[in-house]
Amino acid sequence: MSGVLVLAATPIGQVGDAPPRLAAELAGADVVAAEDTRRLKRLLTDLGVETTGRVTSYFEGNEAARTPVLLEELLGGARVLLVTDAGMPGVSDPGYRLVAAAVEAGIRVTAVPGPSAVLTALAVSGLPVDRFCFEGFLPRKAGERARRLEGLAAEERTMVFFEAPHRTAATLAAMADALGADRPGAVCRELTKTYEEIRRGGLAELAAWAEDGVRGEVTLVVAGATPPGPADIADDADALRAAVADQEAAGSSRKDAIKAVAAATGVGRRDLYDLVHRTDG
Structure with missing residues (x-):
């Protein structure tokens, strides 16, 4: 029977923010894969937890090579716990490769939710x-x-x-x-x-x-861009058409010209497309 991959969130600051399940998972995992084993050791000390499982490093530099090894352990029935330095594994941290490989192999993937920057x-x-x-x-x-x-x-x-x-x-x-x-x-x-x-x-x-x-x-x-309302587009119609025409005159295709003007003005591409082509018609 295949094992389970557990992605565990770790504190982004105060250790008191650690989710309650984290200690239990650290204590019970067959393998603990950590972005930094030294930080893992400090976390274990802070939580007052001892892990009996095998501890291995899993960081950007060895992620590609270590993923097949961990996958074999998962296929062999191991419960593998993945932790990174702070926050949720896989979110700008190591983890995606292993998750993708586990999903492809039909292995159960679950998570211990918790802190997220x-x-x-x-x-x-x-x-x-x-x-x-x-x-x-x-x-x-x-x-x-x-x-x-x-x-x-x-x-x-x-x-x-x-x-x-x-x-x-x-x-x-x-x-x-x-x-x-x-x-x-x-x-x-x-x-x-x-x-x-x-x-x-x-x-x-x-x-x-x-x-x-x-x-x-x-x-x-x-903050995101504020979408212009229909009245705004109508008020600026001539200027918007002229901006697209200038881009085309400089050598851009109609599609690229509309894309550039939309990005510069915040007008939706579809609205700008309709405006320009309604004029052409």
Whole structure:
């Protein structure tokens, strides 16, 4: 009989936030796969738990090679517990490869729910939470980052990002350029920890604040684009048509021109398409 893969959330700050089932799963697992075995040891000490299972490392550098090994143990009936340094495995942390392999092999996958920097930051940001998307880490290179943000300019859902502290100022400045200086955002630093800090404001304001340096784990939350109403589109119809025509004159296809103008203005692509082609007709 096949075993079970258990994904267990670990505290993002205070150890008291550990879900009650975590201690039981750590004690009873046949194999504990940890992103950092040293942090696992500290967690076990803090929780007052001893694990009798085999402990192995499972991190970005060995994830591809270690996945088949763990899969064999699962196929042999083992209960494998996967933990990362903080939060839920697989969310910008190791785990996806093993989950995908286990699902493909017909192995049961379950989870111990618990702390999540994504949901915690979203909840305290003060921004809309009814619809949101998680974008993880943006590209490190400035050009790639700018292109990714350009593609998100018309995204109407609240967006959540992870970022390294030493890149936070540059990322916020790039966001201000691509999404608008006054677009509301929140910088959530050291969530649930002793020096937790949440800064809210326009993206340009936040970028200026971050220039003095940011420390600790950082999660960024950014408001989505405000969709223009029909009246707004009608009022700007001539300007929108002219912007598309300018893009085409510069060599863009009609499709790419509409895509570029939609991203720059926040007008929905379908609305812009209908506007341009209604004029052509």
